[in-house]
Amino acid sequence: MRPRRPMDNFLFHNPTQLDFGTGKERLIGQHVAAHGVRKVLLAYGSERIRRDGLFDTVVASLAEQGVAVVPFGGIVSNPLLSTVREAMAVARRERVDGVLAVGGGSVLDSAKAIAAGVPHPGDVWELFLRTAPITQALPVFAVLTLAATGSEMNAGAVVTNDATQEKFAIQSPLLFPKVSVVNPALMQSVPRDYLAYSAADIIAHSIEGYFTATVQPRFHSRLTEAIVNTVIDTTETLLADPTHYAARAEFAWAATQALNGTLYAGTAGYSYPNHMIEHSLSALFNVPHGAGLSVVMPAWMRWYSRRHPAQFERFAQQVFQVQGAEAGIAALQAWFDKIGTPTRLSQLGIAPDELPATVENVLGNARYFGLADLYTREVVQEILESAL
Amino acid sequence: MRPRRPMDNFLFHNPTQLDFGTGKERLIGQHVAAHGVRKVLLAYGSERIRRDGLFDTVVASLAEQGVAVVPFGGIVSNPLLSTVREAMAVARRERVDGVLAVGGGSVLDSAKAIAAGVPHPGDVWELFLRTAPITQALPVFAVLTLAATGSEMNAGAVVTNDATQEKFAIQSPLLFPKVSVVNPALMQSVPRDYLAYSAADIIAHSIEGYFTATVQPRFHSRLTEAIVNTVIDTTETLLADPTHYAARAEFAWAATQALNGTLYAGTAGYSYPNHMIEHSLSALFNVPHGAGLSVVMPAWMRWYSRRHPAQFERFAQQVFQVQGAEAGIAALQAWFDKIGTPTRLSQLGIAPDELPATVENVLGNARYFGLADLYTREVVQEILESAL
Structure with missing residues (x-):
């Protein structure tokens, strides 16, 4: 288990006025x-x-x-x-x-x-x-x-x-x-597929730091799980009833909180590998960002969980009530399948012969993100191949 | 079970800059x-x-x-x-x-x-x-x-x-x-008893809305539980080791988030009955606010849980992993006893013959808080008597 390092220093300041409601x-x-x-x-x-x-x-x-x-x-x-x-x-x-x-x-x-x-x-x-x-x-x-x-x-x-x-x-x-x-009511006309992509995007925002941060206090993990669990249950409600205002509102407020700084304040050493990889998919093939993320996430998680299993075991337990890192990843992938967001590159129309150019683009992102040491050609290749 | 009413409209704006750390x-x-x-x-x-x-x-x-x-x-x-x-x-x-x-x-x-x-x-x-x-x-x-x-x-x-x-x-x-x-390091010198009172205060801030709001989305309940669970585990760490910076930092950041507006944005119909009652104890007897709250909370919860048992059952499960409203309340009271914050009026030096004046002061607060319809003389008397 990773040692519990103290919270990092931070300055939190989010001056946006959020005017929320009908x-x-x-x-x-x-x-x-x-x-x-x-x-x-x-x-x-x-x-x-x-x-x-x-x-x-x-x-x-x-x-x-x-x-x-x-x-x-x-x-x-x-x-x-x-x-x-x-x-x-x-x-x-x-x-x-x-x-x-x-x-x-x-x-x-x-x-x-x-x-x-x-x-x-x-x-x-x-x-x-x-x-x-x-x-x-x-x-x-x-x-x-x-x-x-x-x-x-x-x-x-x-x-x-x-x-x-x-x-x-x-x-x-x-x-x-x-x-x-x-105004969550304005979101009732979001198509079903985009709702599912959005759910994948919010989950991605929540878990990038959750899994990668070298300083990840338990409090922050709990807040992250509150968001992920809320996205999961409100998405299911909304797929059954797109006019369900209560679910639409919780979904929207959870989306905002996933990336308004709260989940990251005091953490350290985190990175955005799923976004790094996905940005190549949407840059090259113009796939919806969330659809790209739901393909990348299970593949990245399987690769990364071998390095840091403890937090993946926590995720499995706290989000899907299952035991073990792989069971948690499989449950997330099955959930993506269930709500109708892709989990394989083939579903995005990306064929094996397009992998070399994709890897190349990801490597460019890795340099931009400052992650080139960890995300070498071999690693990126392995992750993408496992998502074919 | 209380029906799941939609989130209320709100304007969230918290412009404070929080500069956190050593x-x-x-x-x-x-x-x-x-x-x-x-x-x-x-x-x-x-x-x-x-x-x-x-x-x-x-x-x-x-x-x-x-x-x-x-x-x-x-x-x-x-x-x-x-x-x-x-x-x-x-x-x-x-x-x-x-x-x-x-x-x-x-x-x-x-x-x-x-x-x-x-x-x-x-x-x-x-x-x-x-x-x-x-x-x-x-x-x-x-x-x-x-x-x-x-x-x-x-x-x-x-x-x-x-x-x-x-x-x-x-x-x-x-x-x-x-x-x-x-700076959490500045808080290392907080005496043990005040640490325990502080824990009770943060828990009170978290649960007033959690139990009383007529609109309490599940997302907000999850965030609240993240805070309460963090307060509980970091308090135990700090009582064992007051110099534990990581726990001190999580405790402090949880305290801030308990009352910075996040837990209340979108909820409706909430009130602060525990604070309403406690303010009389500290106004009349100058007891530490948190110590007063840890006396009031179990008594108030027992009275109020009879009206709205569902959320108390949730609390019992999510915070103490026990079944049933009363078991959850008993677990919280036992935890207060364990960390050394009072749970009876007698521990605060408040005797039965001081109840009439206390009830009178609470009734004044009830008018101030706009809660006089619910918190009648009989109700306040009953809650306070059960805390003797």
Whole structure:
């Protein structure tokens, strides 16, 4: 068993206002105006929000407060740097003084990239390569329509550079949304498959640190298990009844807490290997992030659990009430199968002859994540092969 | 079983910066100066902090940043309004522009009362009686030396009016500490009995909502159990080894999270009956707050569990791995006995002939808390008698 090392020093500060509940999207104008913003770029994805009335509700709320709106649609899942650049050009030309994301994690992450990119004198990708610091950002706001990424209450964003096929991240306290509106009722129209992918994503956020941290206090493990168990039971409720508000709300609040800093404050030595590997799958094959994660996780867990079995035994017991690391991993994989998120690369349409290019891309991520010493070519190959 | 009602709407916003870990008290000067404060009232309790060097460390850190210091000592446990008034007079005379608490919850709560009272044109007790609103407050900072009350990351404060023997509270977003330093190593000198009282206090904060909320999502129950289980196991470790930093740190971080808003966001219809009853014990008999709570809790739980047994059965199972409401309550009471915090009024030196005055004071609190309909004279009498 790993020795119980003391908690690491940390500074916890999460200034985001989370306005949670039914009808809260009608308050977004007040929130934006309260932060002194007069003209927002309204970033969104598909035109669905125009058809279902959310776009009009948001615009009306902004108009009531005298906030001008510059709409920018067309942001796709696994959001692209090229789109961020287009939006930045619009934002600069229109001289907006804030960015409002109406959508899920992809729209929000794009909004953060736009917010950091607009005042940056150099190329925005420098901020992702960490060759230039983020020293300013437009204020970011959000109306969330899908719960998964936790971006609504954290300071990070992930974007794919479509020119280089790199899926990299930015992080800065300036990128905490000022206000995020989370109305679980808006999430009732999330399709079943995306609900399952979202569940996989939240579980991935929860367990990366849980398994990899060299300092992982028992308190933090307990909080993590509370989140994972909540995701599991609310997902099952929602697959049976997508209109179940109580489950939708718990699912959303658990998603936020999985990545708002609480689970990581005081831990140390953690890494994000599942995200590192998955980012290659979505960068190369444009698979949904959560679907990629549910493929990677069981494979990574089997490889990694041989190194550190104790925490995997705990996971098996506390989440699935089974004994032993392998039984816990098998139970998670079976659960992914049951809810309808993939667990094999073949289900994502990725064939064995695509492994070499995938391994190569992962190795690039490993260098970016600072994990190249552990995740060698042989290791990455082994993990991916076991997921075929 | 109580029906599973959906989560309530909420606005979550906790702007406090929590600077956690060894040596962090040496950064307090930077934090205070970063908020533009030039002269602080340094509120503290006993002179112990002068002997053990903490006072000098804090003053030196402030001096390095050019922040002037006006010391104000002598704040006692169950802090008194008369002391708050004295401190306010000093703060006004010296024209401080911030209040820094160095101590535990009593010092911090007094600092908040001072911070709200100084700019208030009327009498400070009006703010507690809610007959005047809190519209301004000096910025509050803290260096915590005892973990229990959660005041370091919330917007409330409790003070006893020694003239009227009322123990009442203020609450305002203006009272979130700007920065709280939590160094678990500073808490190694907390005496064993106060450690046990603190454990009881944290458990009380955790379970008031857990048992009373009419909307209590399962996610929130799981988070609460993570906190209670952490308090239980770290308290046992600390009683065996007070220098155990890892346990001290988990205990402290759990204490903060028990009352920083997370456990309550989205719940509804909760109340604080154990605090309501205990406040009378500490107001009338000046017993340590946590010691009063460990007496009240089992008695209250036995009375209340007859009304809502399901959540008590859950508590028994998830915290003590026993079956049935009464077994869980008995296990908690036995645990309080084991760690050395009282479970009977007689242990607090409160005799049967003091019950009538106590009941009367509790009824005053019940009106203040808006709970007079449920907590009638007969009910309060029954609960207190069962705790004799």
